[in-house]
Amino acid sequence: MAKRLPVVAIVGRPNVGKSTLFNRLVGKKLALVDDRPGVTRDRREGDASLLGLEFRVIDTAGFEDEDPQSLPGRMRVQTEAAVANADVALFLIDARAGVVPLDAEIARFLRGSTTPVVLMANKAEGRAAEAGVLESLELGFGDPVQFSAEHGEGIADLFEALLPHIEKEGEEDLEDEEEEAENGPLKLAIVGRPNAGKSTLVNRILGEDRMITGPEAGITRDSIAIDLDWNGRPVRLIDTAGMRKKAKVQEKLEKLSVADALRAVDFAEVVVLLLDATLGLESQDLRIADRVLEEGRALIIALNKWDVAEEPSSLFQGVRKALDDGLAQVRGVPLIAVSAATGKGIDQLIDAAFETREAWSKRVTTGQLNRWFERAIEANPPPAPGGRRIKLRYVTQAKTRPPGFILFGTRVDQLPESYRRYLVNGIRRELGFGAVPVRLTMRAPKNPYGNK
Structure with a gap:
């Protein structure tokens, strides 16, 4: 029997980049993208993969304040249904345009829903987006994930924001699959x-x-x-x-x-x-x-x-x-x-x-893994090549058979091989993986000003 994938609904007013994000997550151009608002009218679904996270993503029509009998109104009803059935909603705003009245209305609707919400400030590359990122705090969903759906910047931050909402749903299925394989x-x-x-x-x-x-x-x-x-x-x-x-x-x-x-x-x-x-x-x-x-x-x-x-x-x-x-x-x-x-x-x-x-075949929870991770970097902090500190933020297990882990941080490409071995040996010794192959992949968020 196929496992039920967690569901992620993308919500926002017209033309904030929902379909571009959808296409990036599913890895195909399934949704039409155009500068004109309102191109997406029906819910569009696809299987998505994000650094090892597997989920079902729904691209919704732009949320508009219209009579329910009109076409935009019926599109809005479809969006509300998608949110109600989702495990988590990605609420997109346009960071360059800042928060507009329709964003505030969507925020009110989402706060009244029982579905968890992750706020995303899209089009966040460059200095023109800084004011919009700050304005988004007033929507009441905490710090936004700064993202560029067009360029793929902010993938690691999106992964980190989605993980608590998806992993819990996915862990039971993964454990069932792994138990079946072990038996x-x-x-x-x-x-x-x-x-x-x-x-x-x-x-x-x-x-x-x-x-x-x-x-x-x-x-x-x-x-x-x-x-x-x-x-x-x-x-x-x-x-x-x-x-x-x-x-x-x-x-x-x-x-x-x-x-x-x-x-x-x-x-x-x-x-x-x-x-x-x-x-x-x-x-x-x-x-x-x-x-x-x-x-x-x-x-x-x-x-x-x-x-x-x-x-x-x-x-x-x-x-x-x-x-x-x-x-x-x-x-x-x-x-x-x-x-x-x-x-x-x-x-x-x-x-x-x-x-x-x-x-x-062993899997450890993200909480257990990161408690070990904090102790490991406290006991032996990463080096600072050229006086610039390597900041290690977060680690998660992406797969089993063999065990694979993803480490997020800044300047991880400069992490010496000896320190990587220190972490892998710690995973084996402290978390019970013994002498099996362990894969450790590094991920760093892109610097939007890196090429300027």
């Missing part, structure tokens, strides 16, 4: 260099000789998905062809097998990179691990053939250190010793895969 089969891909024991491991997990095995490298050619029940929990297991260095991928068939293995990573939630404990960690293993993390998948490292490994304790510590050094972007990736031949460690491996998927 679905664990999509587990097993990858590694040829002859690391992948098919033997699959057979051990299944409890049957489902895969052809042998001492020859490269027996498995295709990625094969198998559904099974693991202690009452569904698993979809994907066995893949071995991955070798490109220079060694000679035959066309083996090239196709490696491409198939990479596709298997794309369809997996958690990827187990199987190492041969008798060979230790090689550079090709790190390249495979790096590819898995680049694709945003949760990663577990399994050391196979543990039953025949020499000096297992020092081997384990050596591989652990090499992984932390070689995968600096994600420290602490789970490392588990297993034996496909005897079954040692397989329970621990599958349990770790479920736990890792849970962290990979």
Whole structure:
């Protein structure tokens, strides 16, 4: 069943830029735009996306003070109905024209409605808009979002203003979707260099000789998905062809097998990179691990053939250190010793895969996230390159699987990579994301005077 998107209604007098804003939010020119007032007569709807926020947006006709039986009057009735059914109304004024009597009348109507209102001062680029922005405070909706629908300036501020009204509605749907995904089969891909024991491991997990095995490298050619029940929990297991260095991928068939293995990573939630404990960690293993993390998948490292490994304790510590050094972007990736031949460690491996998927699918509330964020920047304030302070304002989680976050602030393009890593590591450590890939995107509001 399709989820109900939160509804945002755009309201304002004629020719303040409602249709231009609508087109920008839906990413298409669905609404006619013209300098003449009154071009929009019917409600127009579209699905909108704003920095990860998903909602339904309604472009209403210009609100006019007319008899309900006249065409402008009937348009006004349609607008009132749109506001009544919306989760939040965007009230647009023209900052260059300032507040006019019709703006004040619309404000009275909106104050009498139960729908939350976000005031937007459109056409706010340039100094000509400053007086209109100040005048808008008298409308009773607090500070306006200063915006330019035509140029897209003020996107981050609009996101911040809409978030409290949309997130609450959307969070329940997102949580339902994520819970459904978490209760679905664990999509587990097993990858590694040829002859690391992948098919033997699959057979051990299944409890049957489902895969052809042998001492020859490269027996498995295709990625094969198998559904099974693991202690009452569904698993979809994907066995893949071995991955070798490109220079060694000679035959066309083996090239196709490696491409198939990479596709298997794309369809997996958690990827187990199987190492041969008798060979230790090689550079090709790190390249495979790096590819898995680049694709945003949760990663577990399994050391196979543990039953025949020499000096297992020092081997384990050596591989652990090499992984932390070689995968600096994600420290602490789970490392588990297993034996496909005897079954040692397989329970621990599958349990770790479920736990890792849970962290990979985790969502934290904006309140919890920003309480951590305030503590983090208080403990370690961002630097001030050239004496100009970088101001970090706000952070929100835009997505899961893998977790993605958006950080808003000024001059964030000058934030050093070391400080970005400090924030990402804090998110993992303090908010329970563990060693899964975490994406952090920077957003800065445009300076309307920047090019002057």
